[in-house]
Amino acid sequence: MLLQRSTSMLNICKTSFYSPKIFSFLPNNHYLVPLSTLSFSTLSNSCSLKTHKIRAFGTKIAAAAARDGSEAETFLAEESVSWTSLGVSDSISRALCNVGLHRPSLVQAACIPTILAGGDVVVAAETGSGKTHGYLVPLIHKFCSTLDVSESASDDLKMRNHRYVSLVLCPNVMLCEQVVRMANSLCDVTGEPLVKAAAMCGRQGLLVKDPDIIVSTPVALLNYLYAIDPEKHRRTDFIRGVKCVVFDEADLLLCGSFQNHIIRLINMFRFDEKQLSRLQNADAGSRGAASFPVESSDTEEDVQAASNLEEDEDTDDGSVEDAKTESEVKNGKDWRRVRKMYNRSKQYIFVAATLPLNGKKTAGGTLKRMFPEAHWVSGNYLHCQNPRLEHKWVEVTTDTQVDALINAVTDGLKTNADSASGVARTMVFANTVEAADAIAKILAGADITCIRYHSNISLEARTQNLVNFQQNGGVFVCTDAAARGLDIPNISHVIQAEFATSAIDFLHRVGRTARAGQHGLVTSLFTESNRDLVAAVQQAEERGLPVENAFSRKRSFRNKLKKRGFRRQDGASSDQLPIPA
Numbered sequence: 001m002l003l004q005r006s007t008s009m010l011n012i013c014k015t016s017f018y019s020p021k022i023f024s025f026l027p028n029n030h031y032l033v034p035l036s037t038l039s040f041s042t043l044s045n046s047c048s049l050k051t052h053k054i055r056a057f058g059t060k061i062a063a064a065a066a067r068d069g070s071e072a073e074t075f076l077a078e079e080s081v082s083w084t085s086l087g088v089s090d091s092i093s094r095a096l097c098n099v100g101l102h103r104p105s106l107v108q109a110a111c112i113p114t115i116l117a118g119g120d121v122v123v124a125a126e127t128g129s130g131k132t133h134g135y136l137v138p139l140i141h142k143f144c145s146t147l148d149v150s151e152s153a154s155d156d157l158k159m160r161n162h163r164y165v166s167l168v169l170c171p172n173v174m175l176c177e178q179v180v181r182m183a184n185s186l187c188d189v190t191g192e193p194l195v196k197a198a199a200m201c202g203r204q205g206l207l208v209k210d211p212d213i214i215v216s217t218p219v220a221l222l223n224y225l226y227a228i229d230p231e232k233h234r235r236t237d238f239i240r241g242v243k244c245v246v247f248d249e250a251d252l253l254l255c256g257s258f259q260n261h262i263i264r265l266i267n268m269f270r271f272d273e274k275q276l277s278r279l280q281n282a283d284a285g286s287r288g289a290a291s292f293p294v295e296s297s298d299t300e301e302d303v304q305a306a307s308n309l310e311e312d313e314d315t316d317d318g319s320v321e322d323a324k325t326e327s328e329v330k331n332g333k334d335w336r337r338v339r340k341m342y343n344r345s346k347q348y349i350f351v352a353a354t355l356p357l358n359g360k361k362t363a364g365g366t367l368k369r370m371f372p373e374a375h376w377v378s379g380n381y382l383h384c385q386n387p388r389l390e391h392k393w394v395e396v397t398t399d400t401q402v403d404a405l406i407n408a409v410t411d412g413l414k415t416n417a418d419s420a421s422g423v424a425r426t427m428v429f430a431n432t433v434e435a436a437d438a439i440a441k442i443l444a445g446a447d448i449t450c451i452r453y454h455s456n457i458s459l460e461a462r463t464q465n466l467v468n469f470q471q472n473g474g475v476f477v478c479t480d481a482a483a484r485g486l487d488i489p490n491i492s493h494v495i496q497a498e499f500a501t502s503a504i505d506f507l508h509r510v511g512r513t514a515r516a517g518q519h520g521l522v523t524s525l526f527t528e529s530n531r532d533l534v535a536a537v538q539q540a541e542e543r544g545l546p547v548e549n550a551f552s553r554k555r556s557f558r559n560k561l562k563k564r565g566f567r568r569q570d571g572a573s574s575d576q577l578p579i580p581a
């Protein structure tokens with residue numbers, strides 16, 4: 001009876017089975033930190049990383065011994081690498097040690113010196129590799145350094161330098177609040193945060209006066225900027241004060257529903273750089289920010305469009321393109337030309353765990369065009385299988401998937417309790433809100449208590465559910481709203497009750513476990529309609545290759561398999577592969 005009822009409940013999920021939409025990935029020749037940025041010996045000593053081979057774009061960096069499949073350290077940099085050896089101040093190093101971060105991760109050891117060097121930076125590194133502190137630490141270091149300078153500076157220099165404000169853009173409110181917590185957790189000897197970080201989300205704007213690091217969604221920032229009374233020129237002062245802009249989950253921000261807002265913000269910041277550069281060159285710095293006609297540059301349409309912006313949820317709708325934006329983006333070479341004509345006064349940092357590069361419309365393609373001078377730092381396992389991850393694959397039908405799901409959850413709760421606290425944390429992913437609710441009901445029917453997390457639950461309730469799960473463990477049934485960026489320590493088991501609808505979502509989901517050097521288990525339930533994507537991912541994992549061979553269009557994906565004479569483990573050739581639903 002239970003199975004019958006539960007099967008019928010799950011049947012409503014059948015319609016939610018996805019049609020695989022998978023994105024193209026970086027080619028194997030990752031762009032890397034150009035040698036000119038970092039002295040090679042510094043890089044190899046500080047990160048104790050073997051060089052792989054010199055490439056046109058710099059040096060391929062590989063974790064020591066990880067390439068031969070041994071269990072060598074693949075998260076933390078070598079013992080000899082310390083925060084201060086990367087150029088970070090003693091006070092920040094102490095603050096990091098006080099929160100348990102005793103030495104840098106491999107990615108932090110590579111990106112912190114690059115960001116401190118001052119150019120635009122792209123950090124493309126696997127999930128759970130420590131990218132957030134990888135950009136927060138240099139931002140805090142730069143802020144503290146300018147604080148020291150301005151305390152001893154003349155009033156004139158203070159006036160011209162403005163305060164050093166950093167801006168971090170994230171795709172949703174939950175991630176904004178997570179970044180703020182991480183920044184404010186770094187404290188000085190008195191227990192005071194080294195910097196004042198504050199979220200600017202929703203319509204309430206900034207709740208903290210003069211924060212040093214502002215964390216916002218693109219829409220909330222645009223609403224704030226356009227709500228400022230242009231007559232008072234505070235918008236210009238605000239933009240002038242922003243010295244560094246971080247785009248976290250950059251692949252999501254640069255495509256789909258966020259792209260328009262992001263391009264508009266980049267235009268505003270670059271326009272301010274040009275204005276300041278003209279002033280400096282005309283040696284008329286003494287007129288200060290008040291005389292800039294930045295407001296006059298905003299067309300009526302821009303102001304109108306911005307004022308109607310609504311808060312975007314974390315919608316990963318992939319390749320939506322806006323022609324107007326595309327034409328703006330196409331001017332990348334113009335920006336390159338123009339940027340060469342003016343002095344740089346802001347730094348742009350792009351951070352992502354997945355960064356598709358093939359194709360003009362991908363996030364990587366956009367970055368190559370808009371920021372051709374950027375320094376790229378690539379993680380050792382970008383788009384690759386995490387060596388600390390154990391993966392179970394279970395093919396199911398609508399008749400067997402309920403049993404398989406209940407078995408996976410119960411096995412996981414039994415065998416994967418966190419060694420320290422004895423608490424097991426399992427995340428169960430579904431592709432739609434309806435499927436997540438149905439799965440929670442099915443598990444409840446099997447006496448398994450669940451915590452739900454998806455966009456139909458209020459932000460307050462989601463926040464409470466997240467805290468409850470972090471503190472007490474259990475089973476967390478969610479959609480991809482919980483797949484990106486959320487850092488929930490000690491997730492021991494990720495279950496895909498429905499297989500991800502894209503290779504990118506797959507990487508973010510499985511990346512919720514085996515983070516920060518820990519081990520993890522993933523159980524993926526899949527059906528006949530997912531076989532193509534599953535086979536491509538399994539093949540890449542078995543060969544230790546990045547999964548960027550998955551493509552965004554079904555047809556090209558199948559053609560690609562045919563061209564490669566792709567054969568599944570059961571010997572079926574690609575032309576016998578079923579057409580995905």
Ligand SMILES: Nc1ncnc2c1ncn2[C@@H]1O[C@H](COP(=O)(O)OP(=O)(O)OP(=O)(O)O)[C@@H](O)[C@H]1O
Nearest residue numbers: 101103104105127128129130131132353485487516
């Ligand atoms: N140097 C370090 N030493 C120990 N733990 C660290 C270090 N740096 C970061 N961590 C921990 O690693 C976990 C993952 O960090 P973070 O969320 O920044 O990863 P990420 O690369 O941004 O992941 P994602 O791409 O999924 O957002 C966090 O719990 C963080 O506290």
